[in-house]
Amino acid sequence: MIEASRPAPILELTSGKRDIVLQRPWVNAPGFLGFAGEARECVDIERLGAFVTPPLSLLPRTPARPPRLLAAEGSFLLHTGHPNPGLPAALREHRRAWSDLPVPVIAHLLLQTPDEAAAMAAQIEGVEAIAALELGLGEVGASQAAALVRACAGEVPLIAYLPLGTPVEVFAAAAEAGAQAVSIGAPRGALPTPSGALVRGRQYGPAVFPLALQAVLQLAETLPVPILAGGGVYGPAQAQALRQAGAAVVVLDGVLWTEPERVLGSEPAGD
Amino acid sequence: MRRTKALVAAITTTPGGQAALRLKTAAGAISAPGQVCLACRTGGGDPLRHTLLPVALHPDGFTCAHPDGVRWFPGDELDLLGPLGRGFHPPAHGGRWLLAAVGLPFDTQLPLLHMGLGRHAEVAVLAEAPMLLPPEVEVVNQLDLAADWADYIALAVSMEGLRQLETDTAYKALKPHAAIAEVLLLTPLACGRGVCAACALEGRRHRIRACTDGLVFPLAEVLT
Ligand code: FES
Numbered sequence: 001m002i003e004a005s006r007p008a009p010i011l012e013l014t015s016g017k018r019d020i021v022l023q024r025p026w027v028n029a030p031g032f033l034g035f036a037g038e039a040r041e042c043v044d045i046e047r048l049g050a051f052v053t054p055p056l057s058l059l060p061r062t063p064a065r066p067p068r069l070l071a072a073e074g075s076f077l078l079h080t081g082h083p084n085p086g087l088p089a090a091l092r093e094h095r096r097a098w099s100d101l102p103v104p105v106i107a108h109l110l111l112q113t114p115d116e117a118a119a120m121a122a123q124i125e126g127v128e129a130i131a132a133l134e135l136g137l138g139e140v141g142a143s144q145a146a147a148l149v150r151a152c153a154g155e156v157p158l159i160a161y162l163p164l165g166t167p168v169e170v171f172a173a174a175a176e177a178g179a180q181a182v183s184i185g186a187p188r189g190a191l192p193t194p195s196g197a198l199v200r201g202r203q204y205g206p207a208v209f210p211l212a213l214q215a216v217l218q219l220a221e222t223l224p225v226p227i228l229a230g231g232g233v234y235g236p237a238q239a240q241a242l243r244q245a246g247a248a249v250v251v252l253d254g255v256l257w258t259e260p261e262r263v264l265g266s267e268p269a270g271d
Numbered sequence: 272m273r274r275t276k277a278l279v280a281a282i283t284t285t286p287g288g289q290a291a292l293r294l295k296t297a298a299g300a301i302s303a304p305g306q307v308c309l310a311c312r313t314g315g316g317d318p319l320r321h322t323l324l325p326v327a328l329h330p331d332g333f334t335c336a337h338p339d340g341v342r343w344f345p346g347d348e349l350d351l352l353g354p355l356g357r358g359f360h361p362p363a364h365g366g367r368w369l370l371a372a373v374g375l376p377f378d379t380q381l382p383l384l385h386m387g388l389g390r391h392a393e394v395a396v397l398a399e400a401p402m403l404l405p406p407e408v409e410v411v412n413q414l415d416l417a418a419d420w421a422d423y424i425a426l427a428v429s430m431e432g433l434r435q436l437e438t439d440t441a442y443k444a445l446k447p448h449a450a451i452a453e454v455l456l457l458t459p460l461a462c463g464r465g466v467c468a469a470c471a472l473e474g475r476r477h478r479i480r481a482c483t484d485g486l487v488f489p490l491a492e493v494l495t
Contacts, residue, residue: 078469206316
């Protein structure tokens with residue numbers, strides 16, 4: 001009997017000890033699908049290549065002061081402060097639900113210092129439910145990025161997550177330091193409130209897309225590792241363009257809260 | 272909460288003179304005053320869903336305040352998420368209802384006002400500005416007296432307005448009546464499903480999210 005051949009994976013990352021395999025070219029942006037239970041209300045999780053947890057810090061974090069959401073033409077700004085119960089509590093509360101998901105789980109870590117990064121990575125080493133770490137490096141320079149990535153090196157594959165607008169050298173330094181892939185995160189932006197105060201935060205929406213595409217084109221020329229990229233993807237044409245520019249995986253954000261089936265129903269071709 | 276389709280039937284105005292949208296929806300899109308929906312235009316690539324705040328409920332849909340910045344036209348199909356929240360829980364029959372919208376257009380409270388009249392309640396409105404109301408509604412301007420009179424109080428206030436309200440001497444008169452008061456907390460909503468924390472609020476006992484735990488809360492739960 002001839003066995004039907006499985007389609008080739010979209011992305012395989014290995015640390016040499018553990019691997020993550022994505023069968024579909026989609027992941028959610030961190031924080032857009034909650035911890036797992038709420039995610040099922042937004043999308044059919046099986047359509048994702050992997051599920052990314054909300055940003056997790058070592059210690060619990062409370063929400064930022066309002067306003068946390070500002071809208072502009074074609075985009076919106078979120079400034080939530082990444083509230084979360086802290087990594088130990090999140091692992092206690094959610095690891096079972098993560099194990100039950102039909103796709104691999106990537107834990108997104110908010111990193112500040114190498115010591116803290118090492119402590120967080122160590123807590124995850126033995127957790128089977130987590131297949132990879134996405135390292136939220138923030139707005140850092142090349143040497144700091146490299147130090148944070150090295151601090152997390154261990155059993156689990158690492159994805160370095162840096163905001164759109166980060167210089168190519170910083171992405172390259174993270175890859176050089178041991179990240180098996182890079183992810184282009186939401187750019188930082190600022191908007192005035194009606195009273196004139198400025199709010200800084202992460203920017204999302206279709207207006208971000210041209211910048212994201214340009215970043216993928218630049219990084220794909222230089223980096224030796226796969227790229228996960230999103231930013232303003234609201235339809236199949238944008239996803240296709242990112243993949244053709246060199247993104248291995250497309251990161252979905254706002255569309256998960258509007259009409260996810262517009263993108264998740266399509267499977268874009270790679271380059 | 273579920274996703275359904277709605278149709279923009281007309282662009283109109285609220286009784287308070289604000290721009291409004293008349294929507295035709297599936298049954299149950301909004302089932303109680305104080306509930307809201309989130310919507311985007313089908314296939315329109317809206318960056319986010321917009322919050323639709325009903326100002327009138329109809330058998331085949333509702334009329335809502337026109338969200339800022341949207342360009343929807345009659346005939347447009349909307350993708351509706353909702354209803355969000357549990358809505359107000361006023362007395363089933365009669366009673367003395369005091370309604371107020373603090374720092375917001377009163378239009379938001381009109382569905383509750385009409386429910387009150389339909390339930391033969393005596394309805395009083397705390398007016399921040401002159402407005403056109405049915406003749407059987409009493410307009411009051413002294414909160415302390417009105418709060419003593421009422422056996423049910425329903426407020427609408429923005430999240431920022433809530434904290435100002437706590438320090439406002441006039442509104443301190445409400446504290447002793449918190450047990451009979453509910454508040455509709457209006458805040459910008461992003462996901463509407465409790466995942467993004469855009470609407471998070473430190474409640475009296477624990478952290479709450481307006482979109483999944485509200486948007487109507489017992490006043491005692493959100494006063495600090
Ligand atoms: S709107 Fe996202 S948690 Fe409430």
